[in-house]
Amino acid sequence: MRGVRAGLLIAGTTAAAAVVAAPLVAQWIRQSHGAELFDGRRPLVARIAGHDERLPPMASRCINCHRGPQATGGILSAEGLTQRIARRGGPPSRYDSGTLCRLLREGIDPAHVMVTRTMPRFDVDDAACAALWAHLSKR
Ligand code: HEC
Numbered sequence: 001m002r003g004v005r006a007g008l009l010i011a012g013t014t015a016a017a018a019v020v021a022a023p024l025v026a027q028w029i030r031q032s033h034g035a036e037l038f039d040g041r042r043p044l045v046a047r048i049a050g051h052d053e054r055l056p057p058m059a060s061r062c063i064n065c066h067r068g069p070q071a072t073g074g075i076l077s078a079e080g081l082t083q084r085i086a087r088r089g090g091p092p093s094r095y096d097s098g099t100l101c102r103l104l105r106e107g108i109d110p111a112h113v114m115v116t117r118t119m120p121r122f123d124v125d126d127a128a129c130a131a132l133w134a135h136l137s138k139r
Contacts, residue, residue, distance in 0.1 A: 027134060034135025037128055038062045044128065046120035049107055060120045062132075073119055078137045088113045100136070101129035 036042040040061030045054055058064075065073035074080075081100075084092040090111030095103070099110040104122040107115045124132070 030131045030134040031138055032135075033128075034131035034133070037132055038066075038135055045123040047123075049117045049121050055120055060122070065118070076136055081136060087111060088115065095133075095137075097130055097133040100133050101126070104129065104132070 033042070037044060038061075040057065040063060043057035044060060046060035047054055062076075065071060066076050081095040084094045086092050087109055088111075090109065090113040093099075093110035095110055101124065102108050103110075103115065103119075104124050107117075107119060107121055109115060
């Protein structure tokens with residue numbers, strides 16, 4: 001009887017650990033997927049607004065314009081994206097996963113202001129958006 005109880009205890013603890021760990025593992029996978037999309041290890045299809053031709057994958061890597069001293073699009077931080085601040089002369093706004101998707105696809109920011117054409121428009125599905133958001137919002 002004691003053996004059965006011990007067995008049940010171990011099984012219960014293992015199940016509880018799995019329940020707790022599963023979302024953390026899923027989040028970790030999303031974040032690493034997002035990091036790969038951000039630095040171009042996983043290429044994304046992108047275009048200049050108003051043009052049909054795809055940009056070469058090397059040209060549309062987020063890091064080209066959002067990392068390092070030459071970051072023409074600005075450094076993207078979790079703080080900068082999630083705090084309510086005025087962007088491009090619009091009213092204060094902040095990003096979440098959904099508004100990041102809209103910005104990437106249509107170039108419209110959370111305050112409904114259109115960004116410059118220097119920022120490419122991306123063909124991103126919901127999973128890629130969620131991954132990019134997980135990566136950007138954790139930093
Ligand atoms: C060729 C350069 C370039 C590339 C590549 C690029 N961006 Fe940008 N991005 C910009 C520029 C320039 C802006 C500023 C636009 C403006 O203020 O009108 C910008 C703005 C943004 C903003 C808005 C920040 C804010 O505070 O409102 C986000 C978010 C963003 N980019 C994410 C990305 C992501 C994610 C990728 C890759 C999937 C990417 N960008 C690729 C140039 C680029």
